[in-house]
């Protein structure tokens with residue numbers, strides 16, 4: 001990895017002329033992040049849902065929960081609206097302060113071990129709008145998060161540690177894909193929350 005690909009300083013990162021990130025590696029102190037992890041792991045109703053990928057129905061390689069005012073549809077899956085529990089609402093407020101954006105929903109992913117992952121994708125569903133701001137909070141085990149420019153294939157890599165926040169904005173979802181790759185190294189559980197704003201009349 002090149003030195004410039006390691007992001008350990010907080011602040012704004014310009015991915016390209018129109019795409020940016022905000023990176024806060026220590027947004028929550030570790031002890032608080034651990035408490036949040038335990039609370040969220042124990043209170044959410046987790047499910048492993050079937051999705052359609054490349055025309056085949058497969059089980060997602062992780063557990064998931066959705067909370068928000070609206071339903072959300074992606075990969076042939078429709079997640080119904082469901083109110084946000086207090087713990088998720090509190091994190092939402094913190095994300096809104098930092099990102100100067102408003103959110104009305106959160107997709108929660110639970111990676112049980114190193115075999116659970118999220119493949120390359122863009123969060124470019126119509127109902128998120130053209131330039132969505134998405135705030136991602138990570139709790140529990142550290143996992144690698146890779147961004148890749150669709151045309152140039154340039155990569156940016158992050159170690160998303162417990163208590164970190166990464167905000168994606170501008171044209172990030174248009175020009176870049178991202179992934180949480182699987183790893184052969186032993187990994188404990190990780191919970192990631194991505195706060196989003198669903199625009200109802202898109």
Ligand SMILES: O=C(O)CCC(=O)C(=O)O
Pocket residue numbers: 107109118123136138145160178180192194
């Ligand atoms: O787990 C992560 O860090 C990324 C999650 C993600 O990309 C998503 O929910 O769309």
Ligand SMILES: [Fe+2]
Pocket residue numbers: 121122123178
């Ligand atoms: Fe994503």
